[in-house]
Amino acid sequence: MSDLHLLTLKEAIEQAKKGGAADLVTALKNRAQKLNPSVNAFIGLENTSPIGAAASGALAGVPIAVKDNICVEGQETTCASKILKGHVPPYDAHVIQKLKNAGASIYGRCNMDEFAFGSSCETSTYGPSKNPWNLDCVPGGSSGGSAAAVAADMAYAALGSDTGGSIRQPAALCGLVGLKPTYGRVSRNGLIAFGSSFDQIGPITKTVEDSAILLNVLAGHDAMDSTSANVPVPDYTKNLNTSIKGLKIGLPKEFFPKDSAGGMDKDVEKSVREAVEVLKGLGAEIKEISLPHVQYSVEVYYIVAVAEASSNLGRFDGVRYGARAAAKDLNEVYFASRSAGFGQEAKRRILLGTFVLSAGYYEAYYLKGQKVRTLIRNDFDHAFKEVDVILSPTSPCAAFKIGEKSSDPLAMYLSDIYTIPANLAGIPALSVPCGFTGAGLPIGLQLMGRAFEEETILRMAHQYEQKTQFYKKKPAL
Amino acid sequence: MTQTKYEPVIGLEVHVQLGTKSKLFCACPTDFGSEPNANTCPVCLGMPGSLPVLNAEALELGMRAGLALDCEINARLKFDRKNYFYPDLPKAYQISQYDMPIDKNGHLIVEVKDKEGKWIEKRIGITRAHLEEDAGKLLHEGIVDGTLVDYNRGGIPLLEIVSEPDIRSAEEAYAYLTALKAVLQYAGVSDCDMEMGKLRCDANVSVRPVGQEKFGTRTETKNLNSFRAVQKAIDYEIARQIQVIEDGGVVEQQTRLWNEAKGETALMRSKEDAHDYRYFPEPDLVPFTIAREKVEAVRKTLPELPRARAKRFVEKLGLPRADAHVLVEDQVLAAFFETTIAEGASAKLAANWLLNDLLGTLNEQKIKIEDSPISPKALAGLIQLIDNSTINGKIAKDVLPLMLSENKSADQIVKEKGLAQVQDTGLIEQIADKVIAANPKSVEDFKAGKKQALGFLVGQVMKESQGKANPKMINEILTKKLS
Numbered sequence: 001m002s003d004l005h006l007l008t009l010k011e012a013i014e015q016a017k018k019g020g021a022a023d024l025v026t027a028l029k030n031r032a033q034k035l036n037p038s039v040n041a042f043i044g045l046e047n048t049s050p051i052g053a054a055a056s057g058a059l060a061g062v063p064i065a066v067k068d069n070i071c072v073e074g075q076e077t078t079c080a081s082k083i084l085k086g087h088v089p090p091y092d093a094h095v096i097q098k099l100k101n102a103g104a105s106i107y108g109r110c111n112m113d114e115f116a117f118g119s120s121c122e123t124s125t126y127g128p129s130k131n132p133w134n135l136d137c138v139p140g141g142s143s144g145g146s147a148a149a150v151a152a153d154m155a156y157a158a159l160g161s162d163t164g165g166s167i168r169q170p171a172a173l174c175g176l177v178g179l180k181p182t183y184g185r186v187s188r189n190g191l192i193a194f195g196s197s198f199d200q201i202g203p204i205t206k207t208v209e210d211s212a213i214l215l216n217v218l219a220g221h222d223a224m225d226s227t228s229a230n231v232p233v234p235d236y237t238k239n240l241n242t243s244i245k246g247l248k249i250g251l252p253k254e255f256f257p258k259d260s261a262g263g264m265d266k267d268v269e270k271s272v273r274e275a276v277e278v279l280k281g282l283g284a285e286i287k288e289i290s291l292p293h294v295q296y297s298v299e300v301y302y303i304v305a306v307a308e309a310s311s312n313l314g315r316f317d318g319v320r321y322g323a324r325a326a327a328k329d330l331n332e333v334y335f336a337s338r339s340a341g342f343g344q345e346a347k348r349r350i351l352l353g354t355f356v357l358s359a360g361y362y363e364a365y366y367l368k369g370q371k372v373r374t375l376i377r378n379d380f381d382h383a384f385k386e387v388d389v390i391l392s393p394t395s396p397c398a399a400f401k402i403g404e405k406s407s408d409p410l411a412m413y414l415s416d417i418y419t420i421p422a423n424l425a426g427i428p429a430l431s432v433p434c435g436f437t438g439a440g441l442p443i444g445l446q447l448m449g450r451a452f453e454e455e456t457i458l459r460m461a462h463q464y465e466q467k468t469q470f471y472k473k474k475p476a477l
Numbered sequence: 478m479t480q481t482k483y484e485p486v487i488g489l490e491v492h493v494q495l496g497t498k499s500k501l502f503c504a505c506p507t508d509f510g511s512e513p514n515a516n517t518c519p520v521c522l523g524m525p526g527s528l529p530v531l532n533a534e535a536l537e538l539g540m541r542a543g544l545a546l547d548c549e550i551n552a553r554l555k556f557d558r559k560n561y562f563y564p565d566l567p568k569a570y571q572i573s574q575y576d577m578p579i580d581k582n583g584h585l586i587v588e589v590k591d592k593e594g595k596w597i598e599k600r601i602g603i604t605r606a607h608l609e610e611d612a613g614k615l616l617h618e619g620i621v622d623g624t625l626v627d628y629n630r631g632g633i634p635l636l637e638i639v640s641e642p643d644i645r646s647a648e649e650a651y652a653y654l655t656a657l658k659a660v661l662q663y664a665g666v667s668d669c670d671m672e673m674g675k676l677r678c679d680a681n682v683s684v685r686p687v688g689q690e691k692f693g694t695r696t697e698t699k700n701l702n703s704f705r706a707v708q709k710a711i712d713y714e715i716a717r718q719i720q721v722i723e724d725g726g727v728v729e730q731q732t733r734l735w736n737e738a739k740g741e742t743a744l745m746r747s748k749e750d751a752h753d754y755r756y757f758p759e760p761d762l763v764p765f766t767i768a769r770e771k772v773e774a775v776r777k778t779l780p781e782l783p784r785a786r787a788k789r790f791v792e793k794l795g796l797p798r799a800d801a802h803v804l805v806e807d808q809v810l811a812a813f814f815e816t817t818i819a820e821g822a823s824a825k826l827a828a829n830w831l832l833n834d835l836l837g838t839l840n841e842q843k844i845k846i847e848d849s850p851i852s853p854k855a856l857a858g859l860i861q862l863i864d865n866s867t868i869n870g871k872i873a874k875d876v877l878p879l880m881l882s883e884n885k886s887a888d889q890i891v892k893e894k895g896l897a898q899v900q901d902t903g904l905i906e907q908i909a910d911k912v913i914a915a916n917p918k919s920v921e922d923f924k925a926g927k928k929q930a931l932g933f934l935v936g937q938v939m940k941e942s943q944g945k946a947n948p949k950m951i952n953e954i955l956t957k958k959l960s
Contacts, residue, residue, distance in 0.1 A: 314569025
């Protein structure tokens, strides 16, 4: 079979069961050999771990690609940063253990924005990843390499991490399904931290069902992560086809102003409005709701998340791992190693975060930010008393040109305007393809659910996807 | 004297390593003296992606310390990050507790001597005590090029106990530390071994003119490796600050380092160089509530604490306050004492013999009380021989070292060496007659009203009996014969 790379994760699992596991890896590697030089989704493919460790597991023999900020024992993991080049973790992240226990092989290190700081995958020290739908465009970020790899059929599924939209936005820009689980649903142990109170690992897949299959493996309590929730894990694939008739969908009026497209592009608005009609046709009820504080999300996020990031990145000081610059004394080790090791965006966020935590500014910024975060959380709690799912576009625009926003951080930060609220509230959110722009670029629809109700958004997304079949369209590569 | 014009104000910050088996946020052992970096893992090395998990035993010991120091236990437990760069701190932040310490508003009553040498009780407030992780250790010695880091100590649980500025002298500081150490040992919080660095102290010192309410500017002195060093450094700082003021200068807020060899403190950093630690809540540890029932359950497991024990020794056993004070400070010593009386010794004699004689004998041979070859039972055996007049105190003092060198009971030694007291009235009368005949001058003096002459005669009878005659009987017989 020459088109094994086109399989969905579900189909790949079947193929492996039939004894074709080795063919799967070969197919993907051949595909990557051909395409990765132009897409730059993978930083390295040399890291494929042996398959067949758990022949009977849910993912037996299936290769899964992993973002470069998730630790794999014995394999270089760098967060696409110069400062971590050569860093080889001495342990597996909890999700990697889970994948291995399920029989998966860890295949390919996916490119990303440096330390997950970005929405375009342009800040990687390994150079930008390209969008398979248009190689002049960004794949989104920060899990841009993960999304580009899956969209280009160089991987069946990939792990990403999402702090402010880093799974959902690249999934939307690459025509894929990206799920950010509830905060605490998936262990963060072994995920190199950006914003510890926001970060979640989740799947980027070709279909919603694939997302559910992978979440089944990833989800669950981990005693080694104190923020991991001890909540039972259902079989997320079980109710995908249960009718969504009667489920209530909220449209926040702050995202859908009556007389304009709000902050979103016309094409995006059109697709999302059409999606609402499709969902109505599937039996869902539509309701206008209000999230009054959600307009402050981006500001709050860029205070609290960067504060955590500035502290989390302190350990990259040239003393123990990664690159150390030549220096005369201790202070110079710090200054020289960090100056040489971090890219511009990392430096910007470290400075911002350090500033908002500084004596005299803490109350005005960090503390105030946390208070507004609570208000936003309350907005969602309140809204979810009336509706089951909240709907929005995933990104205000489709994929933009490489370099288009990289000199305008504020424009870049606004790419995450619809995704950040779910991270602030800790709720699950998913992006599913909902059409294409006039230029043929994919558009994503975001569904947000109540905490630990991934089942509901997966179910709704699955039925929407099966009705619309956007996932069947492939980029011309 | 300028000293009397000023009053020192002192507060102490004490760090104790909690006696847990594993570290505060990982399962690594807390053993002292392991190979460098043997007791480490991704968590305590701050490897990227690793996360902390709170040690329940450390939490309980933190509570025990708080309860033993009459603190309120915070119902809500929260940790914060203290951010700074140093190679011994692998994450570039220390997980600590900033604004919600586990323990707060406690106090310690210490016994100090006032100006007239009288024992008085003094209440030293405990502002707070909070949990935090220890840092690693930099190794410079014997390394030609650069510095090495040993992270074995990194992540070991510490309790930082901050006193109110209630201390007014170096002696009070010493008494506070001694009492604090005893309480923590009793409560099973820490063995407080200073040589292993398990108890460390920083001293905040300021002076103000007597009668002034406002505090003077304080300095913080670090690197105090013994209670004596604390005492000396405080005295040095008080004198230095007074001198600065007397010379027309102004005391500056500084962190200073004690130099034990030179016996002085020196500037480490001034206020301008103080760190901005950028504290914020640790997002990797979720705040949680400690159930009241849990606190009460822990409280029930606290043993009798030193002060209550001292009070019991004075009130129930009739010990002098000074003896009780010394005994209870050392848990092992106090237990030795209690076992000795349980083995049948009278309390006062037991305290006397333990504090004055046994400790002295052991000290000469550099043996610690916990390793004493003479058991409480053996000491009780000796004391019982005194109590029932088999031997007198003077003989007993000779018996004690023999018990140690010959590893025999007091009874055995007395029997073998024939040291039992002469209780034979006839024999003592015989010697008394001989002494009276030989010392007519003393007899005359006594009869003339010089009471001390009797003492001399008693001594002579004792001497003739080779120290074995019962002193009480000598007294009675002589008095009768001379009247």
